[in-house]
Amino acid sequence: MIYCRFAHQGRNYTGMVEDGAVHQIHGSIFDTDPRRGSSFQLAEIEFLPPVVPPTFYAAGFNYAAHLKDHEELGYTPVRLAEYPEAGYRANSALVGHGAQIVKPGGVEGRFEAEGELVAVIGQDIKHATYEQAKAAVFGWTIGNDVSAREWQHSDRTFWRSKNSDTFKPMGPWIVTGIDPLESTTTVELNGTPDATFATGAMIFDPYEFIVEITKYITMRQGDVLWMGAQGASGIAVGDTVDITISGIGTLSNRVVGDDRALVESSLSHEQSA
Numbered sequence: 001m002i003y004c005r006f007a008h009q010g011r012n013y014t015g016m017v018e019d020g021a022v023h024q025i026h027g028s029i030f031d032t033d034p035r036r037g038s039s040f041q042l043a044e045i046e047f048l049p050p051v052v053p054p055t056f057y058a059a060g061f062n063y064a065a066h067l068k069d070h071e072e073l074g075y076t077p078v079r080l081a082e083y084p085e086a087g088y089r090a091n092s093a094l095v096g097h098g099a100q101i102v103k104p105g106g107v108e109g110r111f112e113a114e115g116e117l118v119a120v121i122g123q124d125i126k127h128a129t130y131e132q133a134k135a136a137v138f139g140w141t142i143g144n145d146v147s148a149r150e151w152q153h154s155d156r157t158f159w160r161s162k163n164s165d166t167f168k169p170m171g172p173w174i175v176t177g178i179d180p181l182e183s184t185t186t187v188e189l190n191g192t193p194d195a196t197f198a199t200g201a202m203i204f205d206p207y208e209f210i211v212e213i214t215k216y217i218t219m220r221q222g223d224v225l226w227m228g229a230q231g232a233s234g235i236a237v238g239d240t241v242d243i244t245i246s247g248i249g250t251l252s253n254r255v256v257g258d259d260r261a262l263v264e265s266s267l268s269h270e271q272s273a
Helices: 064-072 130-136 149-154 206-213 259-272
Strands: 002-008 011-018 021-026 035-041 046-048 056-059 086-088 100-103 111-113 115-121 137-144 168-175 184-189 192-198 224-226 240-245 249-257
Touching: 002 021, 011 035, 046 168, 056 206, 086 206, 115 184, 115 206, 115 240, 130 137, 130 206, 137 206, 137 224, 137 240, 137 249, 168 249, 206 224
Parallel strands: 056 224, 100 249
Antiparallel strands: 002 011, 002 046, 002 168, 011 021, 021 035, 056 086, 115 137, 115 224, 137 168, 184 192, 184 240, 240 249
């Protein structure tokens, strides 16, 4: 099944995607048999992040090739993880498929996108075994981990480098009943492939992360776990980023500049003149 959240004429809905249309459903996507309502064509709707997570978990440096790329760019070497370690991201950074990625004023250096597999948790779970972790995953979606690298390496935390508004596109929907560890992830910039990798070539798979997290923290229904990326793609204002994971779909977002920052910069120049 394919589930989504969407907006139509100023109202937000939960829906089920079938045969090129979205069918509104009443209740939660986690209900066993949600009741259907109105139907809409895909061209009529605006996609929202497919779930608003109670907690937004993120795996960092979960592909060995990413560590190598990190060092080649001159950043401080990162040691290979000995066990799964997850961080956190801000829900306020989430936007949906088709939304704009806004590059804030003041961002210098590398501005990057990373295509990530995202696990959506379907039930509350604590002290999970590996098999219980597999059963706890409701479905899968796609994330674009946008990062301002100079901020990431100069600030003491990731507060703005990874959590600025619009820095976490997610969607377009949640797909159930697939094994994405057999998939391929492709990142395209303006229609040209920039990165392709085996989605499942992770250091630790999603279920190993869930086992480790739930030793200490109860994961809740609706939580998301972003699984990291093999490499990063440099992006600029005007670029369109398409991230495709076979079996799930394509998440597409365009990069724009922060108009307010441009206006403030213009005013500053006028005043100095």
